[in-house]
Amino acid sequence: MSGPEIKKRPAAPQKGGRGNGCPLYKKCGGCQLQNMTYDEQLSFKQAKCIRLLSSFGHVDEIIGMARPLHYRNKVQAAFGLTRGGKIISGVYQSASHRIVCVDDCLLEDETADAVIVTIRALLRQFRLSPYNEDTGKGLLRHVLVRRGFQSGEVMAVLVTPTAQFPKKHDFLKALLAKHPELTTVVQNVNGAKTSLVLGERSVVWYGKGWITDTLCGCTFRISPRSFYQINPVQTEVLYGKAMAFAGLTGQETVLDAYCGIGTIGLCAAKHAKQVVGVELNADAVRDAKTNAKLNRADNARFVCADAGRFMTEAAKAGERADVVFMDPPRAGSDLPFLKSVVALAPKRVVYISCNPETQARDLVFLCKHGYKVQKIQPVDMFPHTGHVECVCLLCKQ
Numbered sequence: 001m002s003g004p005e006i007k008k009r010p011a012a013p014q015k016g017g018r019g020n021g022c023p024l025y026k027k028c029g030g031c032q033l034q035n036m037t038y039d040e041q042l043s044f045k046q047a048k049c050i051r052l053l054s055s056f057g058h059v060d061e062i063i064g065m066a067r068p069l070h071y072r073n074k075v076q077a078a079f080g081l082t083r084g085g086k087i088i089s090g091v092y093q094s095a096s097h098r099i100v101c102v103d104d105c106l107l108e109d110e111t112a113d114a115v116i117v118t119i120r121a122l123l124r125q126f127r128l129s130p131y132n133e134d135t136g137k138g139l140l141r142h143v144l145v146r147r148g149f150q151s152g153e154v155m156a157v158l159v160t161p162t163a164q165f166p167k168k169h170d171f172l173k174a175l176l177a178k179h180p181e182l183t184t185v186v187q188n189v190n191g192a193k194t195s196l197v198l199g200e201r202s203v204v205w206y207g208k209g210w211i212t213d214t215l216c217g218c219t220f221r222i223s224p225r226s227f228y229q230i231n232p233v234q235t236e237v238l239y240g241k242a243m244a245f246a247g248l249t250g251q252e253t254v255l256d257a258y259c260g261i262g263t264i265g266l267c268a269a270k271h272a273k274q275v276v277g278v279e280l281n282a283d284a285v286r287d288a289k290t291n292a293k294l295n296r297a298d299n300a301r302f303v304c305a306d307a308g309r310f311m312t313e314a315a316k317a318g319e320r321a322d323v324v325f326m327d328p329p330r331a332g333s334d335l336p337f338l339k340s341v342v343a344l345a346p347k348r349v350v351y352i353s354c355n356p357e358t359q360a361r362d363l364v365f366l367c368k369h370g371y372k373v374q375k376i377q378p379v380d381m382f383p384h385t386g387h388v389e390c391v392c393l394l395c396k397q
């Protein structure tokens, strides 16, 4: 890693103003659309959705964010050294393993950024070194900070290659003295040669080892490794649309596929007869089960399994669902999953996607097998980046 740039606080962008003057715009590569005004970004994303999805039906106007700044409630920083031996932390330069040093970022939560800068200073103070991927020496690989938008709870996760952490107690004391807002601090052990940030094992140093947050009036427990939407303001908008599309009356059996920590399913549970959530990540399923209890949703249960496999079995056993919510990762759904949806024959499918390209591909299959797209609603969950989220309603013909 050589020649790092230190990111200075850029001038705040205006809604509708062009760019935000971030000095790391090109190097970091995180804000692909920063050269556009926010209104231009929305038009660009709308055009992308129209291009990919308008053959299925009318694409409603994208819902933008009123204040598209500091929305990222989860911040991850890689740690490293410059050639001169200075400790840096930040993001990997696009398509490389070179760290671009970030002090504060216009997309990221400001508290999270401040915690990361403090940890960088503490490393120096305690004479601890960042991990070096090439030599396998050194201590700190990454730091992940998550802040509950409504709850204000803050979690810091320090990722190290082994369970050792010299001067751990004093380090923690100094960190908490600087950031009394931290409600939990966790050490995560990741010794693998991998681009994944977190390893399997976590050791709680302080607090509960997770945070809670509130979305759409429900409370959620979020563990270090669980997926949780990164823009809570727009998530409420997105889920609001998804619930409206589902048209629940209290009588329905609902399937929440790719459910994460159960956010969509538990929002739906209030308006449905019963909810079954299915998710591959065991930590997320554990959180989902706890979240069902936290929200007194006796009518919701959660299963740890591959969504396609689970639903194929359910269809074979003759089970039915009235509504299926599906929210797959960027790669979209696989064929076994899509076939199982057709076999379960729900009246409505609410398909939430962070990648309209794979969504379009999956819609083709569902439309060939008896479904019709009734609603297409893009939502801007990731301002200044090229990503766009889209929720579609399909009804059985």
Ligand code: SAH
Binding pocket: 227, 228, 229, 257, 258, 259, 260, 261, 262, 263, 264, 278, 279, 280, 281, 284, 305, 306, 307, 308, 327, 328, 329
């Ligand atoms: N609906 C949730 C999570 C969506 S992210 C929310 O809105 O917060 C996609 C989720 O799909 C992740 O939690 C991931 O762990 C899960 N996942 C990925 N592949 C899966 C599969 N084959 N079967 C079930 N879940 C899967």
